[in-house]
Amino acid sequence: MGRPQRPIDEGGGPVAEFASSLRRLRERTGGRSYRELSKLANCAPSTLSDATAGRRLPSWPVVAGFLRACEVSDEGPWRERWQAAADGTRPPTRAGHVPDDPATFVGRGADLDVVLKRLDRSRLVTITGPGGAGKTRLAQRAAHAAALDHADGARWVELSDVTDASLIPRAILSTLDIPPEPARPPREQLMDALAKRYLLIILDNCEHLAVECAKLVRDILTSTTTVSILATSRRALALPEEHLCPIGPLPMSQAVALLIERARAVLPGFSPTEADLEIAELLCHRLDGLPLAIEFAARRLRTFTLAQLCEFLDAPSSLLRDDSGVRHRRQASVRATLEWSHDLCSPEAQRLWRDLSVYLGGAPLAAVQSTAGPEALGAVSELVDQSVLVSAGRRLRMLESVREYGLWRLSSSGKLRCARDRHLGWCLDYAENADAAWYGPGQLEVLNRIREEMPNLRAAMDHGLSSGGDAAVRGLRIAVSLWWYWLASGLIDEGRDWLERSLKVCGDAPESVDALWACGYVSVLLGEIGRTRELCDEAAASGAPKALAWSALIRGLTELVSGTLEQAVELTADALSRFRALGDAQGVQHALSQLGITRAMGGDQAAAVSSVEEGRRIAAAHGERWHRAYLLWTQGWLRVMGDDPRTALPLLRESLRIQEDFADRRAIAANLEALGWVAAAVGDDHRAAILLGRAHWHWSDVEARLFGFAVLTAHAERHDAALRERMPAGEFEEAYRRGSMLSTVDTWAVVDGF
Incomplete structure (x- = not known):
């Protein structure tokens, strides 16, 4: 292996992290010398060694040669990380991606090495330690370093925001950009989704859900072979497979280094004397070497000297009281520091x-x-x-x-109840404002803001519905205001649960009328036809114009799903008339879309096209995008079935681009199916098989193929059979397999290639 390299600077940022990943790749693939690797990489040994030094970023050809020498077949994730390092940043953070820590990483280098080595040997590693020890920050560093060891990268799951154990599987699914599948337990769906991924999952802050986390982690480990778990918790998960990485105080030299580093952040140019360093060591000793306590203390140096901080900690004052019942000395140090910060x-x-x-x-x-x-x-x-x-x-x-x-x-x-009531009031305003803004040009932003705020909205609904009275009605109003979110996010079963609970608690309130039809909407999508009819009948009995319109639309959908098309047309047309009378453009658009699909299923293509085109015009006039994508898809497959496949291409591509933005995997899969039909219709069977493989990869994560619409699934099955029959033996299977493994970028290359 040659002589050991110098350690990489821990605070070197993305360039240093990239170099560390290259070193680990070399170690995992046999630890061959740079001279041996250079023969395969077509680079000088010194060039490869420099690439892993972490001082500057190597060029992409050098990295590509390094990967080739280490027999890496998929360069895509490496190219993305290299480009991010070249830009001076990591890839953009979005839901589930490992968060960046803007602060420099001081200390814990040895702990980081231990975590990474245990991740190499074990599929379950738990970082344990008291609050304030730096478990989360260490996990972030480890996750960034280990992400490239897994073909599907790393996903960060923040559990401190999760108060209901039943939501843990759903929280993990959301980091995979997979909407929950209606009428299917999220835990079961999660296991299926993970079965085909080579992934590192980080579960941060497990302690309040430790028992439930342990059960889920055990299920993941036994049902998959290529998923690893890195957890942080104040206590172990107590599983036989678990490898613990306990962390406690920083070594004194590192604790002092952290204090000085953070002091310079608030006092630029801070240059401690020998006497200052002695006091700093004493202060870190008083704070038990815990990073959180040290960082809080460093902030005080704007106001106090190091000596004054030590005096405060030595004083027998309320600053060191621990009325919370926490007896652990290290935890008491954090509590004392927080008390001190609070008093200041x-x-x-x-x-x-x-x-x-x-x-x-x-x-x-x-x-x-x-x-x-x-x-x-x-x-x-x-x-x-x-x-x-x-x-x-x-x-x-x-x-x-x-x-x-x-x-x-x-x-x-x-004053806890008063604070929760204020929180409930803010959440209600937020949800109702989002409902009002949803139908318009800022849809994606509205969706993302609600998705980001869901931990608060769930807590507010739970508080309101548990409190009764006016608070319960406000909780119900939040659940109703989110009716569109339950549909667009795929959280249909969760929406049904909140709406049913709301109706049970305050079903006699006048505000419950909208909860009835909203609950009916999500219930029909879960296949609960009987319950949907009950809810819609009760909503319609109120006589409220809005409830009458939505109830008719949803009843029409139940008939469409049941196959009674004549009644479906009648009810949907009635809903359309009512929405027009109300001037409700969103309702009109939904009714036109449903009417178009219903008429197409009944063979009236001309009327179907007319309805869909009118719906598109209304959507365009209001800047609406999410539901418009479904109208584009409907118009696309109507043209394919009408023997006009080429003109379907721009419609389906536009729909796919919109739904990629919204991460709506049902719509993405449906568009890929229809694009495959276009490819087959123009004689490109190989491309059709690739697109079919990609579409089925998405369908397997969500629900019944093509939403269970009988006419479409029958057409799809005929298309599949004809494609297999036309293609040479083995060619269909290979193209289908390739499609199932495509990245988003490669999928678009296939979609745009004809």
């Missing part, structure tokens, strides 16, 4: 800290202003300066230990 805050900042602790997953600035009034900005700045609040894009978050302390303070003050 202004009364306004203290109040804001307590009030914001009821928010899960952070809060946007608008929520902060709603909670504390227009004067909140000063308190926000104060809490950010003290590291109580962390600015994360357009949101403000608290570390879980910090939030727990604020919640304890709030509960001790007797």
Whole structure:
């Protein structure tokens, strides 16, 4: 293997992380010398060695040669990471992607090596330690380093926002961009989805759900062979397969280095003397070497000297009291530091800290202003300066230990119920404003903002429905305002559960009328035809014009699904008339889409095309995109079946691009199916088989092929059989297999290639 290389600078950012990944790749593939690798890479040994030094980024040809020498077949993920390092940033963060830590990584280098080595040998590694020890930050570093060891990368699942154990499988599914499949347990769907992935899943903050997490992790490990788990928790999951990586205080030299590094962030040019270093070591000893406590202390150096900080910690004052019942000395150090930080805050900042602790997953600035009034900005700045609040894009978050302390303070003050009521009020306004904004040009932004806020919205609905009275009605109104979200996100079964619970708690309230038809909408998509009819009949009995229109539309959908097309046309046409009378453009668009599909199923192609085209015009006039993509898809397959396949291409491509933005896998699969029909119709059977393989890869993660529409599934089965018959033996299977493995970029190359 040659002589050992120098360690890579831990704080070197993406370039250093990329170099570390190359080193690990070399070790995993036999640890051959750079001289041996150079013969296969067509590069000088020194060039390959420099590529893994972490001082500068190697050129892509050098990286490609390195990968070739290490027999890496799929360069795509490496190219993406290399490009991100070249840009000076990691790939953009979105749901499920490992978050970046803007702070430099000080200490824990040996712990990081241990975690990575155990991940190489074991499929379950748990980082344990007290609150404030730095488990999350260590897991982030490990995940970034180990992501390229897994073909499908790493997915980050934040569990501190999850309060209901039954939502853990759904939380993991959401990081995979897979919508829950209606009428199927999320746990079962998750196992199927993971079976075909080579993936690292990070479960952060498991302690409050440790038993449930352990059961799910055991299921994942036994039902898959290529999925690994990295967990962080204050206690072990207690599974036989688990490899523990306990962390505690930083070694004193690293603790002092962290204190000095963070001090320089608030005091640029800070240059400690020998005496300062001695006091810094004493201070770190008082803080038990815990990173969170040290970072909070460093923030105080803007106001106090190192010696003064030590005096505060030595004082027999309330700063060191631990009224919470936490007896562990290290945990008491964190609690004491938080108490100290709280006492140094202004009364306004203290109040804001307590009030914001009821928010899960952070809060946007608008929520902060709603909670504390227009004067909140000063308190926000104060809490950010003290590291109580962390600015994360357009949101403000608290570390879980910090939030727990604020919640304890709030509960001790007797004002927890009032804070939760204010939180409920803000969430109701947020949900109703999103409902009003959904049908328009900003749909994707509205969807993403609601998706981001779901931990808060769930907590608010639960609080309201558990409290009864007016609070329960407000919880119901949130569930109703999210009717479109339950459809667009695929969380149909969760929506049904919230709406049914709302009706059970406050079914006599006037506001429950909209909950009836909304619950009917999600119920029919779950195949609960009888329950849907009951709900729609009850909603229609209210006589409310809006309820009459939506109930007729949903009843029409039940008849369409049941195959009674004449009744489906009659009911949907009635709904269309009612929506027109109300001036409800969204309802008109939904009714025209459903009417078009129903008429097409009945063989009236001309009327179907007319309905769909009118629906498209209305969508375009309002800037609506999500439902418009379904209209484009419908118009596309109508043209394929009408022997005009070439003109279907631009329609289906546009629909696919829209639904890629919305991550609607049902619509993506349906579009790929129809594009495969176009390819076959123009004589490109090989491309048709590739597209079919990709479509089926998506369908297997969601639900019945082509939504279970009998006419479409019959057409698809005839298409599949004819394609197999025309193609030479083995060629169909190979093209189908290739399609099932395509990346999104490669899928678009196939879609745009004809």
